[in-house]
Amino acid sequence: MRTQENAAPAGAPGPFGALREQLRAAADAFAGAGGGVPGILSGMVDDVGRALGEALEIFPVCHHSPASALAMVRRLAEKQPKVIYLELCEDLRPLVDELRNCRLPVALQAFATEIDGFPAEQAPLSVVAPISEASAEYQAIAYALDTPGVELVLVDRSSDHVFQWAATEPSGPAPAAEEAPRDEAGLHGDAVGVEIGDLRPRFAELEEYLLHHGKVRHWSEWWDQYVEQPLVGADYDTYRQVMVMIGSLFRRLRPERDARHARDEDRERHMWTRMREHLAASGADPAQCLYVCGAFHAASRVEQFGLATPAEPYEITPRTATRWMYGLIPSSHSAIEAQFGLAPGSVSIAAATWTKALKQSGATPFRLRSGSGAGGTGPARRPARSGRKRSAAAGPAPGGPAPATDRLSGFLATPPEPDDLDESELLGWCVDIVRLARRNGYAASTVDAIAVFETAVLLAGMRGRRRPTAYDFEDAAVTCIEKDTVPGRRDVRRLCEILLGGDRVGTVGYDALPPLARDVLDRLAPLGLNLGARTNQRALLDLDADPELRPCSDLLWILRRLLGDVARPIMGTRRLGERSIQESWGLAIGRNQRAIVELGYEGVTVEQVLEQRLRREAWAPEATAATALEAVEEALLYLGGRRLGDGLGTRAVELLAAERTVDGAPRVLRQMRRLLAHYRATEEGLPRWCEAFVTAGYAHYCTLLPTAFVAEDSEVRQVAAMLGFLFGMESFALSLGCDHTQLELAVRQSHPEAPDKVALLWAAKSQLGLMSTAELRARCDELLANPLVVPSFPRYLSGFVQALEPVPALAPFVVELLSKAFGRLPDSVLLPWLPRLITALRGEARELVPVLVREAGRTFPAALSAVDSWVPPWATSAAAPRPVTAPAPAGPVAELLAARPATCDAVAGLLGLGGEWRAAGPAPGGAGHPEAGALLARHPETAGAVAELLTFRPAG
Template sequence: MAAPAHERVRIFGIRHHGPGSARSLVRALEDLRPDVVLVEGPPEADAIVGLAADPGMVPPVALLAHVVDGGEGRSAAFWPFAEFSPEWQAIRHALRAGVPVRFCDLPAAHHLAEAPDHDSVAEPDTGPAPEPDAEPDDRPNDRPDDGPDDGPDNGPDAAAAVRLDPLARLAEAAGYDDAERWWDDVVEHRGGGPAPFDAVAEAMAALRDHAPAPPADHVRREKRREAYMRRTVRRALKDGFERIAVVCGAWHVPAIAAALGPARSPGAPTAAGDDRTLRGLPAVRVALTWVPWSYGRLAARSGYGAGVTSPGWYHHLFAAPDRPIERWFTAVAAVLRVEDLPVSSAHVIEAVRLADALAALRGRPLAGLAEVTDATLAVLCEGADLPLELIQHRMVVGERLGAVPDGTPMVPLQRDLRDEQRRLRFHPSATAKELDLDLRRPVDLDRSRLLHRLRLLGVPWGEPGGSGRGKGTFRETWTLAWRPEFDVRLVESGAWGLTVRDAASARARALAAEAGGLTELTALAEQCLPADLGDALPAVMAALADRAAADTDVAHLMGALPALVRTLRYGDVRGTSAEPLRTVVDGLVVRVCVGLPAEVIGLDDDAARALLGRVDDVHGALSLLGDAEHTARWHGTLTTLIDRPGLHGLIEGRLTRLLLDAGLLDDAGGSPGGDDGRADVPADGDDGADRPAGGDDGRVGDSAGGSRPDRFAGGIGDRMARAVSAGTSPAHAAAWIEGFLSGGGLILVHDDRLLRLVDAWIAALPPESFAAVLPLLRRTFGTFEAPERRAIGERVARIGTASGRGSAAGESLDLERAAPAVRTVIGILGGPHGDSGRPRARSGSGDRSEPVRRGDSRRDDERERT
């Protein structure tokens, strides 16, 4: 005759992700030797639970349930497991012993059919698809940061407080003000002794009996879950199992045990009542698989409802039961030494002593995380917060990312990505790391294409770095960090194709059809080319051409041009064809040049500043493009604008600087032809073909062989003098200066006349005007680098002194002593030796050096006499 149900069933109420609970559970299961193990989780996972015994399954991992055929409700849910999770240890024990494992929670088909509510804990920064934990509020310590309820001990708020964090009430009754510390002391830090499960079950029964009634919707949800748990237990009894182990959240223990008592009360749940509770539940078709998880996502701070504050610390407590404090400090010292911080063995010894002393003073059985952290800060980090933050990130939370075996069920898109990662030796990691790709190498080029394609699919495994383009168009810098929720994105993106390339191409075509503006289309085109999506590029280009032809807003056209030019440039480097873009770019340049004059009329300060940014972007884009015809057309447009009456000072100053840097304005102080205003034009028939196309900052210069506007009559000094003259309002003058210097302040370091003009203008301002323009000037000069500001200040300090005048006129230089050094430098740079290597003499009346004319012996003789 079979034993009574309550003798055949043993219920273990555990705390999810608790190392003490896991260790106690392992001992209890070894003593019980059950013939079936029931674990809280979705029963659809029974078919794949055997994969937990595969050597390739390395926790932390998670069961992922996702909707297959759509429908209302949630799209996916996770059930995470760590090495120190009691459920994981129960599963591994059953698989080692060769006994069945069954999940006993409400099926995922019903769970995902429910509309998202407060129990759906969306992961932060994961996009539009919610990834909730499976019923996070079933955990006895869901919200470890929530303290005991301060309100009256009745009503829905009090009920929610008890339900969300029952440990807080137990800790409060035990005289603790921290539920985490109480649980660690009584459970997690236990080295031996009797198992705590009976005491936990009794405490939970008392809490359930005295807790205020929760909200009605919460009651319905909990009744369904616990009804299904009891149904699973009854099925195991019916199947003839004699030793049934049930591993579930401690809160549910009284509800399951109530149906198994030797003398059930009249109100105890019955099988018929549970069937009525579960009848007619909404359901969707779901699929389950295993996916890698990370300790960062297991932490409570990630938004995971059942998370713990210190996954790395809990993993250490479970993996190192022997002398855990000593081993912890040894590992901390190793981490700090890797960062070149001096930590000796004496530091470790003192830290252990301090942690033990703090635990004794605080009445704790073992030094906990608080004591260990205090000792680490005081001894190993010597009071510095930054090393402590490093330990918090790398060890207390941890950087571990799990792995799943190849036999795990996956959608084709996931399988293709895994194959690509293996082919490219490109393995994911939860730790953010920098990756520098050289696109001239085939393997790096394929890695770049894979990262760009994944970004199109909403899987930002890699974030482009800001410094990659500064190293040349053949280099890319990425920051890589894999997040578990990316697997959900891959599952959702499986509808676009079976491979990453096909899915990205289909997604790009769909985005092109749905794009609402020119900026979106240009950004999409910029993504398609580096992703090498030749199949999708024609559709994107057709949509882009149609939208560009219909868009009459010059601001939109100027905003779209830089992205298209970058795409053209990247297309050349990657060896992919970008000819469809050339026609679009040609048309945009013409339309921008035609429409810009009308765009600069009647601008206020905000509009002028916005236009300034767009002008700089277009100027830089055309510099990158290097097309002589487009460059000449752009310069011609700027030429027509610079003397337009009523032009905003910010725009006028910026256009003046752009034309000066392009060589289209004389940089002398007076008119061309004068001794002090001689234009720096080529002599002896030199047509300027050797002039560089741009400076270090990428600005366009004279294009070899291309036409360009003639130089202006009048130097930059005269233009600045007019801009800051007494007849100009201080606000306009300050805006002109800001626009002119927005490209950098080095021009004031190298051009003494311009510096003197700015200094004289500021000195002549009346007090009220000075107070008005000072914020503008501070904003302008605040954008300069510190060395630039220092050099400008030093030159201003010398204005009016003999050294300042000598420096300006070149009178303090000993030309004979400087000539050998100049010849040596010219020789190193590959230039000719001889007289051309002598320092250039400065004109007696001007403030700049005269150009050295090759073959001008008379000037050489004059220079020798000087």
Template sequence: MAEVRATAEVAEVDAQGVCWVPVRHHSPAATRAVRDLVARLRPVAVLVEGPADYTRIDQLLLAHTPPVSLMTWFRRETPERTQVAYALYPFAVFSPEWHAVRDGAASGADVRFVDLPWHAQVVVEEGGYDAGPAPTEGAALHRTDEVSASFFDGLAAYTGRREMSAVWDELAEIDPELGTATYLRRAALLGAGIRADGDARRDARALADRALDEAREAHMAAEIRRARADHPDGVLLVVTGAAHTAALQERLAEAPRADELAGPPPTPADLETGQALVPTSYPALDEQRGYLAGQPSPGYYDRVHRAAGAEAAALTDTVLTEAVAALRDAGATLSAADLIAARAAMLGLATLRGHARPWRDDLVDALTSTLVKDTVAPDAATSADGGHPLLNRVRELMRGDAVGRLAPGTDVPPLVVEVEARCAALGMPLTPQPTTHTLDLEDDADRERAQLLQRLRVLEIPAGRLVRDVRGPDPQGPIGTQVGARVDSTQEWRVRGGTTVTARAVLASRWGASIEQAVLAVLGRRAAEGDVASLTSALLDAVLCGLPDLTGRLSEQVEVGTLALDRLPELVEPLGVLLRLHRFDRWYGTTDRADLGALLRLVGLRCVELVERLGPQGPGAPSEQLAVALRRLVDAVVASPALQDLEPRLAAAVAEQLARGSTRSGHAPEALGALTGARWLLASVAPRDLAAVGPEGAPDPAGTGEWYAGLLAVAGHLALAAPEIFDPLDAALRHWSPDDFRRALPDLRRAATSLLPRERRALLAHLGGGLVGASSPVGGDLVVPEHELAALLAREDALWALVEEHTGPLRAGTAR
């Protein structure tokens, strides 16, 4: 600790004429110190921790409305893969870096970012541009400091706070009269201690972090020396994260080290990099929502930054009153006495903790102790969801809903300009108020509009929302209706612009300089995942986006991936996508395309082969997945001319599976029911022959309900096309004993839920009002004897009594 203290205690301006300002990246106290130092010292240069390759400081000086972020990205395409990633450097109105740039420039200082460019940091972290996977998208550059059980643990025990944000508040934020000198001393001590803790760790993560820190500090030190050479006289104001300050001071006190002289890692010639400003929001900057370098409750710290004098002293009182009002608006029953109790608890906690004024966690803890009557998690004060609905509402209030705006004249990437221009040129201007557009895909101009909106969807730019898609064949309808079904070729889109659209368009720029280039990169990235489902999804989007050049490459990848799959459920979804493209999407030019037809046939043939090789299907999920897969497979084979010659082979495969018998095949009753349904749907079995099929594969009544579930999941839509098919099964069911029926009833109910409402109505109308065979003892009526009904009610009452025994009395009006 002595070494840390000695390192941290430095003069406001050192012997080299440098004023070191260690900061937390979003801190009203750090902001006050930066503004005071710029005003008093009038530095010749202000050097800020930020990507050194961003030199458009003039863009940051425009009249933006924070919060905004500086986004930096890189893109590199190689024959093996496309590597695309980005990072964000956010600025809130209470961020010290924001005011260092703007106040420094206003005072005439030379303002520069001095940190290692982000793409070079990736090289250090990943071991090279080609080493390992692409970095995680959207990674926050600044990470929360993770420290060992030494300096920080002692500091946490001293302050009585457990996590970094609360410790920082105790040291820097709570006292509104904290002076700049005291701030600098405390921030330097905290940063040096955290860095010492990190250096003491020896795990793999710590070593990787240390290598990155050293690379960044080498670059910052070299930039500071360069600025000193450019400005031999006057003060250099250096604003960096507190954990870097001591290391930079040590470097600048001696001759340049080898890593400073070597410079950053070389940048490959084919690497594309870029930067742009993008609006962001307080919810996105909230530490409790996942942004590791943020502050919890940024809206609260915004108000701390703006408040002064008596307003600052009464700030938390004001927030408490607003919180109680918000809770009342949300339906909480709170009285004046509750408000008084909460305020008294808040003031008591602030006094107990030695706070100069009530603070954010005093407020949250007071509300938790006085208003929340339920058990909350131990970390409710710092958790993302607050641990309770009342606390969630308070957190939402303190989080704030501010959304940043870029000033007119801000440079934006070409893709952003293209998005706005293309939408306007096609008669869909991006206005704040949403407009509705009905597009007929049979019309060339409307199809071009739809393709543009689909491209924006793929890029996750929310300029268009598909309200109603085209209406084609009903995949749940009777077999055979797909081919002759009437197709409504119109779509309805809701189109709008706004800050979110602009921000997402800027983010999408990392994929390419134009819309088409970016979409190709996104779909290429999805295709690189390799599984057939991702490939066919990318293939469908390529068609919807009007990118025929890409479909050929994706089709080849689907073909390779298909041959590697050995589970039927994994192939039926891609089969459905290909069937749609080849058979029905005539407005996109894919109907009857030879290459898609060949690919559809390959996937269909592979599905049939998997049915032929089908292993034993157990109860539960395997049988349920088989039922869904068989339904889709049979529908595809019957509906598509490209697959119809596979129908006899599929029918033979299904018959062979059934012929094995339940004991030898190992299929569960539900799987056998699904296979029976598939056999019904295929041309090998005519309706008049179904009586011979009967409830095949149901060895006992207890399993028959499961068999029905599988059957109806596959062939339930025959209730519309040929309900008489179910007469033999209905007759068999009516001969069950009451005990057999009760045992099978849960599965029979589940079987019925697989039917669409119109199918269920058609089947009940047929079975309830028609003849079901002379052997039926009750004709067409469903009669439940009175004593059986009484027995069922008694069993239900006993069940609810057991439930209440474990859960307590149910509220009045609770549906049983």
């Protein structure tokens, strides 16, 4: 929709005709008659005349501007309007009444977690509107709420429309003209910020030009020097005309086809439509009304501008089905600066300027009377008064239309009256900054204070001002005190911010908190702490001596789970089957009030919020069986009962059956072991989902085992966890109907190539009886004896260490293998491998190290003196061969052996005695083979049993 230009012609008579002609002539001389400069300058004058001639008085403001706030105080005291239309999201109106229970700055917030009508990836949606005392909107709010018969109407689009209109832009969602980029670190989180009066050039070239010629570093300093200071003492007509002119300038210099242009105009159409609707419904007199908006919108040129326009009302689209929740959250000067792109310290300097301006002018600001809850804004408001007697220059009579007098010409033509140097103020700053710097580790002295004073005066002179500002003082302090090092946590610029007012942080009062936050404070009241303090609070809970503190302990553990460092346990733990006798907590509830307030948007109690989050995590698209089991454990720890745990456990069974990888096997094993131990110790029987999980897991891991052994992306730790699940829960699984043959087949079908997985497979076979310990030892000895395999032997050893998870009985063998490796591996292999072994044990097998240490303690001698004579037990297991004894006399045994030579050959082969044992013929006593004779002599019982067996069986 195209806008219509309703401004008067350039040559039309009026109060600004002379100024218009003067500016046009200057523009023609500067840029030529054919350029766009004359049209811009004359258009600015037309916008001022149009705004001042409107029947509904428009009050242009700039956000967090002391000049705007002071002008608002004066105008409200003079005009005393009955209706105030405020540029703020209309759905935030119920929150405004709660400001009386807060200590500013705070922010009005609209929050939505369950969205309907917006892309799912944008959730959660959050909009904040910060309010500080040194702002014109707060003065208007305080006046309207505490003055009988005054109505406050918010006319800007709703929070829902903020995201609706952002989504319709060609470039996608982006902050609006008065919406700031998202701030990840401040108190406002990632909310979209809405403020009144974002007066800043809309393109970089103009801002760079103004900063360069103004000899300032950033926009906040330029605005303070060239707008704030001249307007603080100006009369109301001058203030209003100058603000509209600045808004018109920035509006007309905005690049064409700006992405935010259509949305700005839609906001203006929305506000004028809402105001006309309210006037028609209430019958209010426009002369008794005041429209407070940003100076940028005061110079609007949309066709709906004004009450007398013939344009049709703007059609406002309906809201989506998104369920919005509203509340107040703490804000701070630094959060406002970060979210709206202001220079650090600028809001604190504005607050200091506001305090000084009030003292100089004698005006009394409007303040909301405190409510019954804690955290009120201060004492009751006194009737606002202007510190000066009203005169012709002070503005029109209350309620009357603004006279069309030209104040711009005099303001633009007359240089501002220079302020003399306030030596007492600057000296106080210099002395205080040196004292503060010394407390923070700087080697500052009186000489530095003198240097800061002189440097501030010098910088102010270089920048064209006689009186040093707070920005000059900051630069001088950094130059003279900080030099090139920062000894503590705070640099000098931060110390200057603290000196000038600090990063003031607001607090939401008890009555303005959501039900969840109030419930948290009520349930923690037995601790007897000041939970609203921004300092860390220490709580000591003796749960045996004071059983009534157990509910506080339960609540603190839930807060720890939901909010992290808000509640930090110093002493005490909470695990399945464990309860602490005493607990010590570090609490930062007052400092993290915003997090608790936003938690209240998710539920009425913290238990409800935790249950919702556990369900959301278990049913998330990326959820795994380990995630669901962890949710079951947390449900048992923090919420108790089996209803929620059973539902989450059933979900874990479904997720396990759908998994195609073994990445979560270690977590599944640990969590399932803990859960089974808990249920067996505290319940009469295991839940049905546990049985289903064990049977499904047994079949699932047996199926995946051969693939996991050979897959390159599966780690040995994961395969070991699978075997640990299969071996550790096999008896339970077999009792539920599983088949042991399935596990044996899975192991037999596994053919890994990686050394660590080969070692893990050997350990599994030894557990199943498919490989004896002697064969396992022989294979490892062969590896150590093979020079081609020795460089990779540490990987075999790592696999055996990981095998302690599924086969803990292998610990003596692993200690033996480690001892042999340390004794036989060359230094070129052993030394590079040791760091990797330590790192692997620490990162992947931390719980297996105590097993090895205990086994080593049982194996190695306890005293140093016994080391020399100590013989390893694995060295004595293979006993030395006994000496050969004389052959036994001839008898029936020798005759039997001679009669059955084939059987004797087979037995001799099994015993490792190859060749012809009867090479010399069957001599008496079996002298044909000395080894055979010695064997028969040592084991006569065995030979007799064989003879008896062969005697009673038929031949052949």
